[in-house]
Amino acid sequence: METFYLFILLSSNLLTFFISTTFYSSCSLNSTGKITPVNATATQPPPDAGNIQRTSDLPPEFLAFTSPQPLPFGMNSNFDSDKLYPPVGSPCTLFHELKDFMSYTVNGSCPDDELLAQKLLLKGCEPLPRRRCRPPTPPEYVEPYPIPQSYWSTPSDSSVVWTAYTCKNYSCLINRKHNQKGFDDCKDCFDLAGREKTRWVEGKGGIDFGIDEVLAVKKRGTIRIGLDIGGGVGTFAVRMKERNITIITTSMNLNGPFNSFIASRGVVPMYISVSQRLPFFDNTLDIVHSMHVLSNWIPTTLLHFLFFDIYRVLRPGGLFWLDRFFCVGEELEGVYVPLLISVGFNKVKWVVGKKLDRGPELREMYLSALLEKPLANSW
Numbered sequence: 001m002e003t004f005y006l007f008i009l010l011s012s013n014l015l016t017f018f019i020s021t022t023f024y025s026s027c028s029l030n031s032t033g034k035i036t037p038v039n040a041t042a043t044q045p046p047p048d049a050g051n052i053q054r055t056s057d058l059p060p061e062f063l064a065f066t067s068p069q070p071l072p073f074g075m076n077s078n079f080d081s082d083k084l085y086p087p088v089g090s091p092c093t094l095f096h097e098l099k100d101f102m103s104y105t106v107n108g109s110c111p112d113d114e115l116l117a118q119k120l121l122l123k124g125c126e127p128l129p130r131r132r133c134r135p136p137t138p139p140e141y142v143e144p145y146p147i148p149q150s151y152w153s154t155p156s157d158s159s160v161v162w163t164a165y166t167c168k169n170y171s172c173l174i175n176r177k178h179n180q181k182g183f184d185d186c187k188d189c190f191d192l193a194g195r196e197k198t199r200w201v202e203g204k205g206g207i208d209f210g211i212d213e214v215l216a217v218k219k220r221g222t223i224r225i226g227l228d229i230g231g232g233v234g235t236f237a238v239r240m241k242e243r244n245i246t247i248i249t250t251s252m253n254l255n256g257p258f259n260s261f262i263a264s265r266g267v268v269p270m271y272i273s274v275s276q277r278l279p280f281f282d283n284t285l286d287i288v289h290s291m292h293v294l295s296n297w298i299p300t301t302l303l304h305f306l307f308f309d310i311y312r313v314l315r316p317g318g319l320f321w322l323d324r325f326f327c328v329g330e331e332l333e334g335v336y337v338p339l340l341i342s343v344g345f346n347k348v349k350w351v352v353g354k355k356l357d358r359g360p361e362l363r364e365m366y367l368s369a370l371l372e373k374p375l376a377n378s379w
């Protein structure tokens with residue numbers, strides 16, 4: 001496992017090295033705005049590049065984006081370089097979907113390919129390469145409701161491009177908990193008159209803390225900005241906005257227009273996966289919340305990196321509200337509690353509960369914890 005991981009790292013570094021130094025240093029933008037890779041077929045990929053696509057097979061528009069770009073004013077001491085290398089996720093070149101994603105007419109319309117793009121991103125091609133095309137927009141776009149009406153109103157169906165989803169309108173999404181079988185992430189979340197209405201309003205005791213109970217841990221007004229990781233339809237952010245607290249909500253669009261919906265409500269969606277380094281500077285956020293998403297489906301090593309990243313972006317004294325972390329039986333004490341504790345948070349609240357909805361024999365567990373980043377370095 002570790003060897004494999006090392007190999008991926010090594011080989012992707014190798015590839016970046018090759019792309020940047022050998023093959024594509026002379027890509028040029030020609031007069032029609034199209035990209036002509038020069039020398040692209042002149043050399044073979046390194047023999048030890050494993051399953052990496054031959055670089056000559058990489059889409060020209062991908063190479064146009066990722067090739068080193070000389071800085072117009074030359075050497076820049078902030079960059080310590082005279083060129084920059086526009087970034088994409090290092091695994092991008094491993095996936096054949098890249099070809100489809102990067103084939104479009106420059107200055108034209110992008111293909112309606114949200115599902116393909118999301119699969120590519122979730123596998124690790126994150127950030128996705130930029131594209132020089134215009135995304136599809138709803139044919140009869142309707143502007144959002146004004147705030148505060150927008151917080152709790154179902155937006156117009158015409159605010160969404162529905163292609164990627166099973167449902168083609170919001171009433172279908174609202175009703176799918178009754179009439180659709182099978183797993184859908186956050187199945188009842190689009191129903192703002194249902195369970196969403198009461199989430200976090202009051203602590204229900206046990207593993208469900210209330211927002212005001214959590215905020216009361218700190219001096220009034222000192223929790224001001226934060227992040228909700230995997231925040232569904234943005235209800236946490238809306239609740240916090242009602243308390244004048246600004247929360248950014250990360251979400252994928254797993255069989256539902258989560259990002260569009262969050263934005264329509266009037267809070268900020270951010271389209272990054274749990275793998276991506278959090279795009280915030282060290283010691284800046286007052287609170288990070290996450291419900292249900294940080295759980296045992298995430299590879300343990302990745303979770304370790306993620307907990308450290310949350311620690312990094314929280315300011316000293318900042319709160320990490322781990323809401324309904326989910327795992328099975330002895331995994332909790334054996335794996336996840338030590339993992340979490342080792343990062344260095346202080347425990348403020350810590351509640352373990354049994355998850356019984358699919359039967360006690362599955363021994364499913366929840367942990368809800370309120371953790372604080374120490375004010376002084378604890379190591």
Ligand SMILES: *[C@@H]1O[C@H](CO)[C@@H](O)[C@H](O)[C@H]1NC(C)=O
Nearest residue numbers: 029030031032033034035036
């Ligand atoms: C620009 O690119 C197009 C398409 O790749 C090509 O047909 C044309 O010859 C190129 N023009 C120049 C000046 O390189």
Ligand SMILES: *[C@@H]1O[C@H](CO)[C@@H](O)[C@H](O)[C@H]1NC(C)=O
Nearest residue numbers: 022023026038039040042043
């Ligand atoms: C790329 O092409 C240029 C001009 O055709 C040539 O001078 C140069 O040596 C080539 N570079 C490689 C790495 O083949």
Ligand SMILES: *[C@@H]1O[C@H](CO)[C@@H](O)[C@H](O)[C@H]1NC(C)=O
Nearest residue numbers: 031032033106107108109134
């Ligand atoms: C780019 O597309 C726009 C809209 O179709 C068009 O007006 C414009 O002329 C195009 N620009 C170029 C350089 O082709």
Ligand SMILES: *[C@@H]1O[C@H](CO)[C@@H](O)[C@H](O)[C@H]1NC(C)=O
Nearest residue numbers: 157166167168169170171172
């Ligand atoms: C919404 O979608 C459902 C299922 O696709 C369909 O039966 C229904 O007529 C649609 N409702 C509206 C208001 O468009």
Ligand SMILES: *[C@@H]1O[C@H](CO)[C@@H](O)[C@H](O)[C@H]1NC(C)=O
Nearest residue numbers: 221239240241242243244245
């Ligand atoms: C939010 O801020 C507004 C404007 O400063 C203020 O009037 C309101 O009372 C605040 N609400 C809360 C819940 O603090």
